[in-house]
Amino acid sequence: MSGATAVAGAVQIVGGIALAPLLPGLVQHWKARLQGRRGPTPLQPYRELRRLWGKSAVAPEGATVVYRLAPAVTAAAIIAAVLVVPAASAAPSWGIGHDALLLVGLLALARFAIVTAAWDVGSGFSLIGASRDLTLSVFVEATLVLSLAVAALLAGTTDLRGVVAATAGTEVWTSPALALGALAFALVVVAETGRQPVDSPDTHLELTMIHEGPLLEFAGRDLVYLQWAAAARHWLVLVLAAQVFVPHPRDLWLQLAVLPAVLIVLCAALALVETLVAKMRVLVVPRLLAAGAIAALLGIASWLVSSS
Amino acid sequence: MIGVFLLAALGAVALGAILALGRRTFEPGLWTQAAGAAGVGVAGFWAIGSGDTLGTGFASTFDPRLGVDGLSGLFLGTLGLIAAPAVVFSLRYLESTRRGRMTAALTAAFFLALALVVCARDPLTFLTGWELMTLLSGTVILVARRADRLSRQTVFNYLAVTHLGGVGTWVAVLLLADAHAFGGAVAISSGSGLQIAIALAALVGMGTKAGVMPLHVWLPRAHPIAPAPVSALMSGVMIKVALYGLVRVLVEWVGVLPVWFGVLVLAVGALSAVGGVVYALFQHDLKRLLALHSIENVGIIVLGLGACLILRARGADAWAAFALGAALLHTVNHAVFKSLLFLGAGAFERAVGSLELDRIGGLLRRMPWTAGAFLVGAMAIAGLPPLNGFASEWLTLQALLHVAAYGHVGDGIAGAIALATLAATAALALFCFVKVVGLVLLGPPRSEAAASAEEAPMPMRAALVFLGGVCVVLGLVPGLLFGPLVGLAPWSPGVPTHIGLELPGTGSLPGVWIAVVLVAITGSLTLLRGTRSAAPAPAWASGQLLEPGLRWTSAGFTKPLRLVLELVLRPQREITVQSEGGVLQKVSYSGHVPHLIDDHLYAPLERVSLAAAAQARRLQSGSLGTYVVYLAGLVLLLLAAARLGWIG
Numbered sequence: 001m002s003g004a005t006a007v008a009g010a011v012q013i014v015g016g017i018a019l020a021p022l023l024p025g026l027v028q029h030w031k032a033r034l035q036g037r038r039g040p041t042p043l044q045p046y047r048e049l050r051r052l053w054g055k056s057a058v059a060p061e062g063a064t065v066v067y068r069l070a071p072a073v074t075a076a077a078i079i080a081a082v083l084v085v086p087a088a089s090a091a092p093s094w095g096i097g098h099d100a101l102l103l104v105g106l107l108a109l110a111r112f113a114i115v116t117a118a119w120d121v122g123s124g125f126s127l128i129g130a131s132r133d134l135t136l137s138v139f140v141e142a143t144l145v146l147s148l149a150v151a152a153l154l155a156g157t158t159d160l161r162g163v164v165a166a167t168a169g170t171e172v173w174t175s176p177a178l179a180l181g182a183l184a185f186a187l188v189v190v191a192e193t194g195r196q197p198v199d200s201p202d203t204h205l206e207l208t209m210i211h212e213g214p215l216l217e218f219a220g221r222d223l224v225y226l227q228w229a230a231a232a233r234h235w236l237v238l239v240l241a242a243q244v245f246v247p248h249p250r251d252l253w254l255q256l257a258v259l260p261a262v263l264i265v266l267c268a269a270l271a272l273v274e275t276l277v278a279k280m281r282v283l284v285v286p287r288l289l290a291a292g293a294i295a296a297l298l299g300i301a302s303w304l305v306s307s308s
Numbered sequence: 309m310i311g312v313f314l315l316a317a318l319g320a321v322a323l324g325a326i327l328a329l330g331r332r333t334f335e336p337g338l339w340t341q342a343a344g345a346a347g348v349g350v351a352g353f354w355a356i357g358s359g360d361t362l363g364t365g366f367a368s369t370f371d372p373r374l375g376v377d378g379l380s381g382l383f384l385g386t387l388g389l390i391a392a393p394a395v396v397f398s399l400r401y402l403e404s405t406r407r408g409r410m411t412a413a414l415t416a417a418f419f420l421a422l423a424l425v426v427c428a429r430d431p432l433t434f435l436t437g438w439e440l441m442t443l444l445s446g447t448v449i450l451v452a453r454r455a456d457r458l459s460r461q462t463v464f465n466y467l468a469v470t471h472l473g474g475v476g477t478w479v480a481v482l483l484l485a486d487a488h489a490f491g492g493a494v495a496i497s498s499g500s501g502l503q504i505a506i507a508l509a510a511l512v513g514m515g516t517k518a519g520v521m522p523l524h525v526w527l528p529r530a531h532p533i534a535p536a537p538v539s540a541l542m543s544g545v546m547i548k549v550a551l552y553g554l555v556r557v558l559v560e561w562v563g564v565l566p567v568w569f570g571v572l573v574l575a576v577g578a579l580s581a582v583g584g585v586v587y588a589l590f591q592h593d594l595k596r597l598l599a600l601h602s603i604e605n606v607g608i609i610v611l612g613l614g615a616c617l618i619l620r621a622r623g624a625d626a627w628a629a630f631a632l633g634a635a636l637l638h639t640v641n642h643a644v645f646k647s648l649l650f651l652g653a654g655a656f657e658r659a660v661g662s663l664e665l666d667r668i669g670g671l672l673r674r675m676p677w678t679a680g681a682f683l684v685g686a687m688a689i690a691g692l693p694p695l696n697g698f699a700s701e702w703l704t705l706q707a708l709l710h711v712a713a714y715g716h717v718g719d720g721i722a723g724a725i726a727l728a729t730l731a732a733t734a735a736l737a738l739f740c741f742v743k744v745v746g747l748v749l750l751g752p753p754r755s756e757a758a759a760s761a762e763e764a765p766m767p768m769r770a771a772l773v774f775l776g777g778v779c780v781v782l783g784l785v786p787g788l789l790f791g792p793l794v795g796l797a798p799w800s801p802g803v804p805t806h807i808g809l810e811l812p813g814t815g816s817l818p819g820v821w822i823a824v825v826l827v828a829i830t831g832s833l834t835l836l837r838g839t840r841s842a843a844p845a846p847a848w849a850s851g852q853l854l855e856p857g858l859r860w861t862s863a864g865f866t867k868p869l870r871l872v873l874e875l876v877l878r879p880q881r882e883i884t885v886q887s888e889g890g891v892l893q894k895v896s897y898s899g900h901v902p903h904l905i906d907d908h909l910y911a912p913l914e915r916v917s918l919a920a921a922a923q924a925r926r927l928q929s930g931s932l933g934t935y936v937v938y939l940a941g942l943v944l945l946l947l948a949a950a951r952l953g954w955i956g
Contacts, residue, residue: 056840056841056842057837057840057841057842058841058842058843058844058845059841059844060844060845060846060847061844061845061846061847062670062751062752062844063844064672064673064750065672066672066683066745066749066750069830069834071833071837072829072830072833072834072837073826073830075829075833076825076826076829076830076833077826079829080822080825080826080829083825084815094825095818095821095824095825096818096821096822096825097815097816097817097818098815099702099814099815099816099817100815101702101705101706101814102693102702102815102817102822104731105691105692105693105698105702106693108690108691108692108734108735108738109692109693109826111738112687112690112692112738112742115742116742116745116746116750118746119742119745119746119747119750119751119860120746120750120751121847122750122751122752122847122854122859122860123847123848123849123854124849124858124860125848125849126847127860127864127865130742130865131864131865131866131867131868131869132868134735134738134739134742134869135739135868135869135872137735137738137739138732138735138736138739138869139732140735141731141732141734141735142728142729142731142732142735143728144731145705145727145728145731146724146727146728146731149709149712149724149727152709153709153712153713156713156813157813157814157815158706158709158813158814158815159814159815160815161815216848217847217848219842220840220841221836221837221838222837225833225837282868283868283871283872286872293728297721297724297725297728300712300720300721300724301717301720301721301724304712304715304716304717304720304721305717
């Protein structure tokens with residue numbers, strides 16, 4: 001393993017596990033600034049995780065092993081996903097490969113763990129969030145797979161390291177395929193990170209929440225795992241956006257050097273979108289995501305036309 | 309050697325069928341059947357592994373011939389793998405009443421009919437087995453349900469639809485035999501009318517039996533009312549045997565089909581996959597829901613088959629073989645988890661007395677073994693890593709992606725749309741099984757019967773745990789089976805057998821390591837969390853207690869999706885409010901999602917055929933004179949036709 005690969009691996013692990021909470025922190029921070037408030041510091045998520053780590057967990061009456069294991073399984077699936085998504089065009093083999101479709105499966109496993117726990121709780125708030133999350137997931141998953149397919153077709157492989165390498169440079173941007181894929185992926189980013197207009201991360205108002213709902217009963221270290229997992233989802237989709245769907249350099253060292261700057265810009269963009277756009281009615285969101293899927297299909301069509 | 313072993317195993321099943329008829333010998337009979345089924349399974353997988361062919365090869369003549377090759381071996385192996393635990397399950401599930409003994413014997417006969425289809429080497433034996441498999445499964449349903457009104461109606465439906473559609477099978481097989489191409493001995497020229505006619509007839513005839521949409525109408529009716537072990541065999545194996553016929557005809561015998569036919573197969577697969585799972589989501593009866601999921605999974609298999617046909621037509625032979633391998637692997641995987649789920653449903657029905665989803669609940673605590681195995685099956689069918697359903701869905705997704713990669717514009721876009729459909733199908737299946745797991749296994753019991761449910765007895769439990777174990781093993785080492793399955797394609801380039809799945813142009817899928825990573829991290833996070841916990845508290849419901857009236861139902865959980873899909877599904881609901889003197893007395897609500905294909909395709913068809921029958925009845929006046937006139941007319945007509953040279 002070359003030095004550069006080792007460094008890329010270190011960025012992948014340290015970034016995905018330790019620095020992930022910084023990303024939602026940054027979004028919240030800038031959102032407050034844009035709204036003319038001072039707001040919490042970007043480090044606020046760490047403070048909350050530390051506070052929660054010291055508290056004891058609570059299980060609702062009658063909860064089974066499904067509820068008790070849900071936070072650990074969710075976090076484990078997300079950690080595995082962090083191993084799958086490389087930080088640049090090289091990454092050490094962590095033993096589980098770097099396949100784009102495995103990422104889709106791992107995100108589904110995390111979702112399964114948390115929404116079955118909602119059934120174990122049985123309260124309406126958990127279940128309304130779970131049922132909305134699953135409804136949206138149908139459209140998110142189709143859009144995610146299609147936008148990844150655009151990039152995979154350009155690269156000729158679903159290995160994410162190869163995809164990052166193949167989408168580097170400026171030549172790929174001469175055809176509209178990747179731009180259309182990026183449009184679709186942008187909607188996936190918003191949906192997976194649970195941000196407006198899909199979900200509102202600030203609200204704890206029961207009737208509007210989606211991802212927050214199934215978390216309602218968890219406390220203490222269980223909640224630490226779940227909140228960390230939500231932050232790590234930001235890392236997963238934003239790193240993919242930065243290294244695939246945003247123009248990036250070919251050189252591995254340059255890719256790693258530019259990554260933090262691009263992540264910061266993307267967080268700022270999320271904050272800007274959240275400030276400008278109101279939350280949508282939950283039943284309208286599928287139309288938005290379907291539009292993303294159609295954009296990705298058009299991207300594939302344009303690739304097929306240009307390659308044949 | 310394998311041949312003798314296979315014959316002995318089939319003999320054991322037949323002996324077991326006879327023994328099961330006797331009151332004293334019922335249990336030994338079932339054990340003999342189970343041992344025979346296990347032997348058939350071992351022999352089948354042995355045949356794939358060794359690559360030997362047994363018995364005679366295919367011939368288009370009409371003298372009976374039997375034999376086994378790799379593809380037959382796969383389906384025999386699957387049949388044995390499913391039937392052995394299903395029969396062990398029957399030991400306690402079927403009681404030694406006359407009806408129970410008859411059911412057990414007929415189930416064994418059904419098993420032998422299924423084996424006959426995959427071992428048949430001539431058209432006549434093939435069609436005999438094909439019809440027997442339909443008739444015997446119908447008979448088992450009638451016997452097990454004492455031919456009550458519902459079962460008579462359903463079996464009539466089942467036989468009528470599969471026979472009308474089944475004409476396609478006869479046409480395809482007889483056309484093949486006529487061209488001396490049954491078995492592929494004579495090549496049929498690509499793109500010829502004969503090739504298209506055979507392929508279309510096979511798609512309709514065998515597709516009906518496999519339950520692809522829109523020919524599936526019998527399936528969600530017939531599967532749920534059969535006894536659990538028979539449901540497991542019907543959903544797990546019988547519809548797969550129909551797919552065996554389809555693979556034989558489309559992939560092996562008719563040569564390379566044009567691209568548009570592959571796109572048609574892809575479209576049928578996509579419709580079945582998404583249609584099956586959408587209607588499954590809105591079911592409130594567990595077995596009916598599982599039956600609709602069979603349509604979904606047949607759709608996924610057919611998607612792999614369609615990808616294989618397109619890739620072959622485009623000359624991408626390696627990926628065409630991988631796509632076939634993906635379809636066959638999903639066939640085995642679906643057989644395993646679907647029979648696990650059907651047997652689990654049987655165990656729940658026995659314990660609770662009902663399979664209405666809103667009246668079960670809390671079984672994970674009451675029946676930990678059965679419910680635990682059922683949970684594994686639910687996760688496998690929902691396509692979650694590291695279980696077997698994910699491995700074959702991953703392969704199918706890759707195959708569809710390569711349809712886009714190797715295709716031209718039209719078929720490339722078809723591949724991309726199928727890719728998105730399969731991704732959405734996986735998410736819908738997850739949705740559906742979260743609902744099932746939540747309503748059946750978790751939460752408080754939702755009826756008194758569920759509150760006092762008892763764990764299933766030993767043989768039933770063992771069968772379920774065994775099948776759950778197979779789900780895990782096939783998820784960990786899918787490559788061990790996938791390699792030989794890719795080799796079954798006649799043009800196969802061969803693929804080195806890995807433990808995980810490693811294909812060119814993909815990241816790899818090392819099942820074992822994914823499982824190790826997930827289990828290790830989950831374990832360490834659980835240790836890190838510690839056991840510190842406050843006293844249990846009631847779940848938060850805005851300060852109220854979570855009373856039974858506040859519990860979520862099946863319909864409530866799926867409501868957001870129903871609203872999103874309203875334009876397509878056209879759900880109906882009726883709310884009646886009774887008030888007296890301005891005071892609200894009672895509100896009643898009923899709602900359901902109508903089955904559009906039933907309502908808009910089959911209902912008009914039924915009306916038209918009944919009207920036509922009424923017209924035809926007028927011909928039957930009953931008076932002798934009329935019939936003499938008919939006969940004379942017919943004779944004159946034939947004579948005229950012969951005179952003009954139309955016939956003879």
